[in-house]
Amino acid sequence: MAADCQSLLELTMEGLCQPPQEVGSEVTNQLLDLQWKMGMAVSSDSCKSLKSPYVAVTLKVADQSGQITNKSFEMTIPQFQYFFKQFKEMAAVIETV
Amino acid sequence: MAGELEGSKPLSGLLSGLAQSTFHGHTGITEELLRSQLYSEVPPEEFRPFLEKMRGLLKSIAYADMDFNQLEAFLTAQTKKQGGITADQAAVISKFWKSHKTKIKESLINQSRWENSLKTMNWRVDLKSQSKHLDQINVPVAIVELELGKSGQTQKK
Numbered sequence A: 001m002a003a004d005c006q007s008l009l010e011l012t013m014e015g016l017c018q019p020p021q022e023v024g025s026e027v028t029n030q031l032l033d034l035q036w037k038m039g040m041a042v043s044s045d046s047c048k049s050l051k052s053p054y055v056a057v058t059l060k061v062a063d064q065s066g067q068i069t070n071k072s073f074e075m076t077i078p079q080f081q082y083f084f085k086q087f088k089e090m091a092a093v094i095e096t097v
Numbered sequence B: 001m002a003g004e005l006e007g008s009k010p011l012s013g014l015l016s017g018l019a020q021s022t023f024h025g026h027t028g029i030t031e032e033l034l035r036s037q038l039y040s041e042v043p044p045e046e047f048r049p050f051l052e053k054m055r056g057l058l059k060s061i062a063y064a065d066m067d068f069n070q071l072e073a074f075l076t077a078q079t080k081k082q083g084g085i086t087a088d089q090a091a092v093i094s095k096f097w098k099s100h101k102t103k104i105k106e107s108l109i110n111q112s113r114w115e116n117s118l119k120t121m122n123w124r125v126d127l128k129s130q131s132k133h134l135d136q137i138n139v140p141v142a143i144v145e146l147e148l149g150k151s152g153q154t155q156k157k
Helices: A002-016 A020-025 A077-096 B002-006 B009-022 B031-038 B044-064 B068-080 B087-111
Strands: A030-041 A052-062 A068-076 B117-128 B139-149
Touching: A052 A077, A068 A077, A068 B117, A068 B139, A077 B117, A077 B139, B002 B044, B009 B031, B009 B044, B009 B087, B031 B044, B044 B068, B044 B087, B068 B087
Parallel strands: none
Antiparallel strands: A030 A052, A052 A068, B117 B139
16 A cells, blocks of 8 residues: 555656746646655544544645645545556556657 | 333334434434334423433444444343343344444544545646747646545535
């Protein structure tokens, strides 16, 4: 699982991140950085033993004006596997273009 | 009157209703709805403590994520308590937990996720040929649309 996260990070940084000097020419937000962590929800007030693993991701994005914001979200393991699969497909397409 | 509460047939329905409102986030299931549908002969002031007792039992069982041995021990102890449950009721609760345990656990996990989750994801790959500031010939660009939200709301990023 951690190996998947690491390869996702490398894939994204390689294929999708571009140097900041091009920020003004983008028409969508630009991905500057992607950070991830894996956690485990252990316990909550309604369930003593949750034992629920998750992947949390923070994206640093710059908008057209150059303003930088962080967007973060969590995924369950199946959601993360779907997320990763999308990026692998994108990478495959980029290779062939 | 008390005999009405001890019957086991409506209890199964009551536990389903309780699970829907307590764990699965269904807001429409009121005490009055449950009483009128399942225990219409029982007056509200008698029904209320009964409902709360059942809700408390379900929450305790869910909190401890009891396996079947723990459940049997727990329910047996409840039958021996003053103001506890009958053996028939214990059997209904046991059967209910065995068939709904997994789904309830899933809902509890979802309830504990308070950050944004990933609702949908779309992407496309473009080939940039030129832009105003730079000549970029044939640069592939991946564009990703992530829909993030907490349960009940969505925001597109």
